Amino acid sequence: MSIINKAAAIGGGVIGAGWVARLLLNGIDVSIFDPDPEASRKVGEVMKGARRAYKQMLPGGLPKEGKLTFAKTIAEAVADADFIQESVPERLDLKHKVLAEIDAHAPANAIVGSSTSGIKPTDMQVAMKKHPERLVVGHPFNPVYLLPLVEIVGGQQTFPEAIEVAKELYASIGMKPVVVRKEIEAFVGDRLLEAAWREALWLVKDGICTVEELDDIMRYSFGLRWAQMGMFQVYRVAGGEAGMRHFMAQFGPCLKWPWTKLMDVPEFNDELVDLIATQSDEQAHGLSIRELEKIRDDNLVAIMEALSKQNKGKGWGAGALHKDYTKQLAKLAAKPAAKADGKAKAAKPAKKAATPAKVEKPVKAGKADKAKKSKKKG
Amino acid sequence: MSIINKAAAIGGGVIGAGWVARLLLNGIDVSIFDPDPEASRKVGEVMKGARRAYKQMLPGGLPKEGKLTFAKTIAEAVADADFIQESVPERLDLKHKVLAEIDAHAPANAIVGSSTSGIKPTDMQVAMKKHPERLVVGHPFNPVYLLPLVEIVGGQQTFPEAIEVAKELYASIGMKPVVVRKEIEAFVGDRLLEAAWREALWLVKDGICTVEELDDIMRYSFGLRWAQMGMFQVYRVAGGEAGMRHFMAQFGPCLKWPWTKLMDVPEFNDELVDLIATQSDEQAHGLSIRELEKIRDDNLVAIMEALSKQNKGKGWGAGALHKDYTKQLAKLAAKPAAKADGKAKAAKPAKKAATPAKVEKPVKAGKADKAKKSKKKG
Secondary structure, three states: OOOOOEEEEEOOOHHHHHHHHHHHHOOOEEEEEOOOOOHHHHHHHHHHHHHHHHHHHOOOOOOOOOOEEEOOOHHHHHOOOOEEEEOOOOOHHHHHHHHHHHHHHOOOOOEEEEOOOOOOHHHHHOOOOOOHHHEEEEEEOOOOOOOOEEEEEEOOOOOHHHHHHHHHHHHHOOOEEEEOOOOOOOOOHHHHHHHHHHHHHHHHHOOOOOHHHHHHHHHOOHHHHHOOOOHHHHHHHHOHHHHHHHHHHHHHHHHHOOOOOOOOOOOOOHHHHHHHHHHHHHHOOOOOHHHHHHHHHHHHHHHHHHHHOOOOOOOOOHHHHHHHHHHHHHHHHHOHHHOOOOOOOOOOOHHHHOOOOOOOOOOOHHHHHHHHHOOOOO | OOOOOEEEEEOOOHHHHHHHHHHHHOOOEEEEEOOOOOHHHHHHHHHHHHHHHHHHHOOOOOOOOOOEEEOOOHHHHHOOOOEEEEOOOOOHHHHHHHHHHHHHHOOOOOEEEEOOOOOOHHHHHOOOOOOHHHEEEEEEOOOOOOOOEEEEEEOOOOOHHHHHHHHHHHHHOOOEEEEOOOOOOOOOHHHHHHHHHHHHHHHHHOOOOOHHHHHHHHHOOHHHHHOOOOHHHHHHHHOHHHHHHHHHHHHHHHHHOOOOOOOOOOOOOHHHHHHHHHHHHHHOOOOOHHHHHHHHHHHHHHHHHHHHOOOOOOOOOHHHHHHHHHHHHHHHHHOHHHOOOOOOOOOOOHHHHOOOOOOOOOOOHHHHHHHHHOOOOO
């Protein structure tokens, strides 16, 4: 069961809305601030996709969803939150502005997580005048409601206790927190992604392959490996009886060979963007983004479910976690009223009540009025 | 059904033995040459793992296995093969020696595939005096008996027809051939792997994370994505309604940021090897290579099976192929005698006959003697 009582989300783009979806589906109330007039619709779209995916994970019914409130200001959104996740665009000036405001209005003991893909927390927390020590990077991966990883990075002013609490908070909503040991730009995940991305741009630009061919090369080979073991464990096994030292000795010399073009960076111009965008259109074979998104989510759920049955039934990697997570959610779905703090959830709008598997609970009188305020609920 | 009548494998290491396993399990006879006195035992180990994996794919029973013969020379191994796969160590001088010998003794119409991870076919085929035009790189991924991808690369002397035939040959044993459009060192798969590998070495060397943390970061996030869509399709979806151009515009500027250390290469010394090997030992949590190998294979089968049920039951990516492949094998298992060329398979040694799911067929007298020669069969 989650240890988050009330969450705030600042920013409702693909990542921010993904956080909102994960939190709501864990039965946690979320207050969101996003100045985009389209925010409500966009968050609603993501929620639709997330609900669809969670229904597959939980055929016995979803937990009672948390209540979503659209706040008019950051101050309003964070006022009574114990966990705040910032997911605004990747500009340091904007991060400063938003974090300063969060810091000024959030309860002193609230943890502030930033979804940044690469900005160092030290560079961000300087804007927090009251409690910079509670800022952590909590870098998730899209789709946030399904992919469990969250990279946690502390800055120079971050307290070790804040990192510990953040780990627990993220884990309580089914995530896999990995604490990055030293603060560097782009952390670990995006370092690896950026390296592969740069190489991929070269390969397409140089006409070695199309984006579809490159994607096929990934998903019919090492993509399948990396979904269940990472690079090092895969190579450990590949090294066979001779082991990791043998493997290293064998492939070490490649470092001196011209096996990447990474000493250089491709020029990012319209021609390159056109080439890739056009090839990407072809690759989609007429499937819309929404259709591809559904296929992606179904695939991810199916892969995690498949992994949850491996390793003599104990589950393996993301599958073991998936097993625990779905168990936790099923428990929550079975007893929504048994939450430790006794808080009740607001009534669901008519559309939601139609969900057959959902266990509906009587609305407590005192909270019913409050529920009416959340008109924009996705 | 495979269009390969008789295959030869030159080299029986992890990759060579993986080819042998895939071929035998498709009911194809294989003649192997490997000077290693341990070759028979090593190939046997790989066969054991491959059989185990295929039994999960085919609960209704495996096709009758092809016959494995250990040849004393390359000449003997390739004498009557229509498909020859070379998997010797990555040294150009050795490749030359081996390919010259294959070329001298193989039937003129046999296709020669090389498992090289990075050497250009143009640089290899110069050693083939008779028929350099039939050399293609057919670069597989470990474990070869499970992972479907094979990168096909032709050299300057390779005939387009050879590439077409190679595509068909590999596809006939359940693989996904992707033809690389221009010949470069390391092709596409290993370019991407090498880029990620170099970055990973830096991250571990610099103490940003351990190998286990790095692997977790991969397998709880983008590894799950890449098992079913590649990098470009994933980003297309992540770009959301705004599409691929928007995504490119958003992340293009990162290319100028210090988001990788790839402008430089880590020094490959004993210290780095020790660090990684030691951390890898810790990561294994006491599981032996064999145990990890079984877990890996089970995971791969489960992931491909999970993907085979997606996309409204049509299967998706490697899952769609897996569906076709297992169907093809099941058909082969049901009617082993119906093969077009009417060739019979030799009797299996006692150990193999114990496999309960296997359909045993009466041995034709003429081939029974020949079978006795294959004492080293794994």
